[in-house]
Amino acid sequence: xxxxxxxxxxxxxxxxxxxxxxxxxxxxxxxxxxxxxxxxxxxxxxxxxxxxxxxxxxxxxxxxxxxxxxxxxxxxxxxxxxxxxxxxxxxxxxxxxxxxxxxxxxxxxxxxxxxxxxxxxxxxxxxxxxxxxxxxxxxxxxxxxxxxxxxxxxxxxxxxxxxxxxxxxxxxxxxxxxxxxxxxxxxxxxxxxxxxxxxxxxxxxxxxxxxxxxxxxxxxxxxxx
Numbered sequence: 206x207x208x209x210x211x212x213x214x215x216x217x218x219x220x221x222x223x224x225x226x227x228x229x230x231x232x233x234x235x236x237x238x239x240x241x242x243x244x245x246x247x248x249x250x251x252x253x254x255x256x257x258x259x260x261x262x263x264x265x266x267x268x269x270x271x272x273x274x275x276x277x278x279x280x281x282x283x284x285x286x287x288x289x290x291x292x293x294x295x296x297x298x299x300x301x302x303x304x305x306x307x308x309x310x311x312x313x314x315x316x317x318x319x320x321x322x323x324x325x326x327x328x329x330x331x332x333x334x335x336x337x338x339x340x341x342x343x344x345x346x347x348x349x350x351x352x353x354x355x356x357x358x359x360x361x362x363x364x365x366x367x368x369x370x371x372x373x374x375x376x377x378x379x380x381x382x383x384x385x386x387x388x389x390x391x392x393x394x395x396x397x398x399x400x401x402x403x404x405x406x407x408x409x410x411x412x413x414x415x416x417x418x419x420x421x422x423x424x425x426x427x428x429x430x
Contacts, residue, residue, distance in 0.1 A: 206254040218249045222272060226298035229278045233293040234303055245272045247282035318424065346395055354388055357381065 206214075222245040227238045249272045256263060279287070279294025287294045306323030313320050347355060356370045367381045367416040392400055 206250055207257060210250075210253040210257060210396070213254050213265050214246065214250055214253060218269045218272075219246060221269035222246065223268065224247070225269070225273055226276065229273060231297060233279070234294070241276055244282045245269075245276055248272050248275055248280075251282075346392075350388075350391075353384060357385055357388065361385075 219242075222242055227247065230241055230424045232238075233242065249268050252268050252271065256297050279292070279297040281293055284292055286292060287298060287300070289295055291303065295301045296303065304322055306321060306326070309319035310322050310325060311320040312318075325385050329339070353374050353376075356373065357367070359365075360367060360370050367378060367407075371381050397403075
């Protein structure tokens with residue numbers, strides 16, 4: 206874009222957009238007038254550049270007019286499609302909408318509290334990607350150990366005694382005890398010294414969910430009292 210076109214953009218087109226956008230352009234989501242102005246100026250600069258390359262001339266009023274039409278229809282400098290669910294045009298067409306996780310979608314008569322969208326989407330289960338990654342790490346670790354270690358772990362998890370394991374593999378309880386110590390040392394070496402503490406602790410992402418549920422339950426208890 207030439208310097209002359211830049212002067213036209215700043216002195217002729219920008220004031221028109223600045224005065225018209227608050228009056229005729231519908232804002233979507235967190236958009237504001239200043240953001241829409243920057244989008245309009247970007248589209249106007251693209252128009253001026255394309256017109257110069259083709260050797261055509263138009264008035265600043267025409268450029269501002271078509272930029273306003275684009276903005277009103279939901280087009281933005283970064284996107285003009287209607288397939289993006291987060292896009293402004295898609296939301297202006299009422300094909301999608303953006304809601305806060307705190308949006309009330311129902312009412313729980315037992316607790317006397319509204320049910321929010323975030324509560325419907327949350328779960329106490331671990332993230333599937335995290336579970337898959339843990340399984341891969343664990344399988345890789347167990348592939349380097351024989352079946353005795355797997356039997357020892359199974360007995361520990363289920364709360365069984367070690368005598369059946371010792372009899373199954375024809376070894377003494379002292380040998381089983383040594384294998385347990387070796388397994389613990391290798392676990393710490395492979396996964397870190399804090400692995401047992403990490404396994405025992407609940408995921409951090411569940412903390413806010415648990416706190417919010419406790420607040421709701423306490424409010425409900427106070428109402429009943």
